[in-house]
Amino acid sequence: MKQNRKMDVDAMLRQLPATVQEEMDDVQATPFLKARIDRAVNEKKQGKVRFALPKWAPALCCAAVVLVIALGTLSLGGQNQPEGLIHSDALGPSAPPTDVLTADLGRSSVFISAKTSKPGYRSIWSDVKDGSFPLIGMSGRYYRMLTSPNSVDPSLLSAQVATVSEFTTEPSLSGTDVVLSNAATSGTAVYAIRGLSENALVAAEVSGRIRLFQRVSFNGHALRGSEQLSDTLSLSGQVIAMELTGVGTVTDPATCEALMATLLDSASYASSGSISSKKALLIELHNGLVLQLSVKGDSLAACGVWSCPEFFEAFEQACN
Numbered sequence: 001m002k003q004n005r006k007m008d009v010d011a012m013l014r015q016l017p018a019t020v021q022e023e024m025d026d027v028q029a030t031p032f033l034k035a036r037i038d039r040a041v042n043e044k045k046q047g048k049v050r051f052a053l054p055k056w057a058p059a060l061c062c063a064a065v066v067l068v069i070a071l072g073t074l075s076l077g078g079q080n081q082p083e084g085l086i087h088s089d090a091l092g093p094s095a096p097p098t099d100v101l102t103a104d105l106g107r108s109s110v111f112i113s114a115k116t117s118k119p120g121y122r123s124i125w126s127d128v129k130d131g132s133f134p135l136i137g138m139s140g141r142y143y144r145m146l147t148s149p150n151s152v153d154p155s156l157l158s159a160q161v162a163t164v165s166e167f168t169t170e171p172s173l174s175g176t177d178v179v180l181s182n183a184a185t186s187g188t189a190v191y192a193i194r195g196l197s198e199n200a201l202v203a204a205e206v207s208g209r210i211r212l213f214q215r216v217s218f219n220g221h222a223l224r225g226s227e228q229l230s231d232t233l234s235l236s237g238q239v240i241a242m243e244l245t246g247v248g249t250v251t252d253p254a255t256c257e258a259l260m261a262t263l264l265d266s267a268s269y270a271s272s273g274s275i276s277s278k279k280a281l282l283i284e285l286h287n288g289l290v291l292q293l294s295v296k297g298d299s300l301a302a303c304g305v306w307s308c309p310e311f312f313e314a315f316e317q318a319c320n
Helices: 002-023 030-047 057-077 098-104 253-266 308-318
Strands: 135-138 141-145 157-163 179-181 190-195 201-206 208-214 239-244 248-249 269-270 282-283 290-298 297-301 304-307
Touching: 135 201, 135 208, 157 201, 179 282, 239 253, 239 308, 248 253, 248 308, 253 308, 269 308
Parallel strands: none
Antiparallel strands: 135 141, 135 179, 141 208, 157 190, 190 201, 201 208, 239 248, 239 282, 269 304, 282 290, 290 297, 297 304
């Protein structure tokens, strides 16, 4: 009986290509169809799922069920399976390699794209709560927690630069001679980011996840000692894209480096305060992390307020 079952399965498999062909005679992978599938795949990657099943999907599903049943029956009947009966090619872009997906884990969920000519306002700074934003203070240098990434890839961490010694809900009342936080608990290690100065970015564990903190002004404190903008925004050689609200995006790394040079060379220090606005400059780094500066008129702010009309003129020219 087993021999008869195997012969029946062999016959089913030999007839399966013809059966599938007969069921799908009217299905044609036209250029329009392929483009539609490609677009749906891309939208799904961007979190925009908007793909309705085509009319021929039930027929395709039926054919797939027949194939699964046949192969399952064959596996029960023995190991000598016929080869080369069915070959398939996936429509749409192929999935990225596993190592690429792994490398992207833990990095920023905010990316800069040149698709939008005049991007809207996006902020990645954590919100103010109970009078203060989530921060870390290190000897008078303050860092604001970013909402992206929600967990920093451990491979991006460098040496430990400090340990939180004081947890407080009122950081404005604490001195500048301690390492404090209203987000990370006492005893939490603070790390630098590989390839970047600790004066620009640090990372620390908050509620079980390693979060990124950017250098900012707080409570009248901004620059320390002889620091300059290049110390708190030491990103030379790291920038691959920039986005300026309502103006445009620049995604050529060489142009971004030129813009950064203009900003660091030409900006003049205005105050130790901050800017409240619905306009921002986002700066994406080659390691996938993104920083933010608030923008108002010809001024930018993160750690201090800086005036730099030359930067905005150069940015608009780069976008044209």
